[in-house]
Amino acid sequence: MPPEEEAAMHIDTPWRRDLEEVGPAMEKWARAVLGPDAQVSEAGSPGNGMSSETVLFEMTLGGETERYAARLAPMPEVYPVFPEYDIELQAKCMRLVQARTDVPVPDVRWVELDPQWLGTPFLVMRRVDGEAPPDIPPYVFGGWVADAPPETRAAMQRDTLQVLKKLHELSPANADLAFLARPKHGATALRQQIGYQRWYYDWARDGMSYPLIDRTFAWLEANWPEEGETVLNWGDARVGNVLYRDFAPIAVLDWEMAKVGPREVDLAWMIFLHTFFHDMAVTFGLPGMTDFMQWDSVIAEYEELTGHQVENLEWFTIYAALRFAIVSIRTSKRGIAYGTMEEPADPDDLVMFRGLLERMLDGTYWA
Numbered sequence: 001m002p003p004e005e006e007a008a009m010h011i012d013t014p015w016r017r018d019l020e021e022v023g024p025a026m027e028k029w030a031r032a033v034l035g036p037d038a039q040v041s042e043a044g045s046p047g048n049g050m051s052s053e054t055v056l057f058e059m060t061l062g063g064e065t066e067r068y069a070a071r072l073a074p075m076p077e078v079y080p081v082f083p084e085y086d087i088e089l090q091a092k093c094m095r096l097v098q099a100r101t102d103v104p105v106p107d108v109r110w111v112e113l114d115p116q117w118l119g120t121p122f123l124v125m126r127r128v129d130g131e132a133p134p135d136i137p138p139y140v141f142g143g144w145v146a147d148a149p150p151e152t153r154a155a156m157q158r159d160t161l162q163v164l165k166k167l168h169e170l171s172p173a174n175a176d177l178a179f180l181a182r183p184k185h186g187a188t189a190l191r192q193q194i195g196y197q198r199w200y201y202d203w204a205r206d207g208m209s210y211p212l213i214d215r216t217f218a219w220l221e222a223n224w225p226e227e228g229e230t231v232l233n234w235g236d237a238r239v240g241n242v243l244y245r246d247f248a249p250i251a252v253l254d255w256e257m258a259k260v261g262p263r264e265v266d267l268a269w270m271i272f273l274h275t276f277f278h279d280m281a282v283t284f285g286l287p288g289m290t291d292f293m294q295w296d297s298v299i300a301e302y303e304e305l306t307g308h309q310v311e312n313l314e315w316f317t318i319y320a321a322l323r324f325a326i327v328s329i330r331t332s333k334r335g336i337a338y339g340t341m342e343e344p345a346d347p348d349d350l351v352m353f354r355g356l357l358e359r360m361l362d363g364t365y366w367a
């Protein structure tokens with residue numbers, strides 16, 4: 001990528017904690033909670049991800065040195081992307097998946113809810129040696145996924161769908177998923193998801209009106225689908241939240257958006273986020289990636305793996321776009337608040353993929 005594009009893709013993150021302070025603070029916590037001999041070193045940032053903070057570090061405890069990754073809830077004084085943040089829910093998801101499936105998730109060692117140590121609750125998991133396809137700049141722009149032979153990418157896609165298949169085998173019928181239900185937001189799992197999004201949007205918009213998002217809610221209501229079987233939804237189901245080694249998934253990360261709902265919620269999100277990155281690449285004059293996470297092949301492979309017939313994927317894609325649109329008005333607003341972005345004249349321009357969503361709503365996208 002030419003350097004000016006590289007620079008344009010770089011996103012400053014002034015809202016993150018200072019790593020010089022996190023290491024010593026983590027050590028204080030470890031000495032108080034785990035053992036007085038605990039030593040923390042090599043605190044560093046993985047440099048991927050937009051909404052949360054991950055700190056990589058080493059810790060020596062009882063003479064043994066291990067490598068860890070901490071996931072920190074966002075600091076309350078920075079411009080928040082989400083109205084609530086439940087670190088315990090994320091730990092529960094990872095522990096449940098670890099206990100009930102053979103999907104690889106990091107081993108969660110400690111959950112600390114007391115904000116006195118790092119300013120917010122956090123969890124500490126074992127560090128896994130793998131690589132996630134980057135978000136910044138997106139993997140479709142170039143790098144190890146783009147450089148791989150097509151058949152390797154195809155295998156990577158299939159293995160990733162295999163992960164979804166296994167996660168979707170967990171359902172309220174065979175696992176305790178009650179902690180993921182949101183009864184105050186609706187009567188069924190899908191109603192709860194949309195109800196939750198309405199509640200989120202009402203907080204996120206901060207008194208502003210975003211006509212494109214209002215139209216998307218209206219479209220979803222007007223075209224309400226038959227609701228399929230309720231299963232575990234990973235939530236932020238996308239390749240960027242999987243660590244791979246030799247192109248095979250070795251850790252499934254990022255459970256903050258986990259819910260219960262139809263399988264199509266995760267499938268559509270996975271395809272949509274790829275489409276979003278592809279579309280961005282095309283805007284930058286790059287070819288993008290058209291042999292990976294494509295609509296037809298994802299449906300065919302998922303159906304073959306699971307025997308489940310994928311239904312109403314258009315609806316779930318627009319729902320995915322809605323979720324991402326609300327997140328994106330918050331991340332855009334945060335950029336404006338920190339001076340890394342300018343306030344656009346039209347509020348809908350805060351939706352980074354505005355054109356894509358408009359084409360979906362008027363039907364031209366599918367043709």
Ligand SMILES: Nc1ncnc2c1ncn2[C@@H]1O[C@H](COP(=O)(O)OP(=O)(O)OP(=O)(O)O)[C@@H](O)[C@H]1O
Pocket residue numbers: 046048049050051052053054069106125126127128129130132236240241251253254256
């Ligand atoms: N257990 C782990 N072992 C090794 N690396 C990890 C681990 N957890 C997180 N990471 C590193 O941190 C990066 C970001 O992690 P994650 O996707 O969980 O959070 P995030 O991207 O900050 O959150 P969000 O996607 O909500 O913005 C990963 O791509 C990976 O490089």
Ligand SMILES: [Mg+2]
Pocket residue numbers: 048049050240241253254
């Ligand atoms: Mg992530």
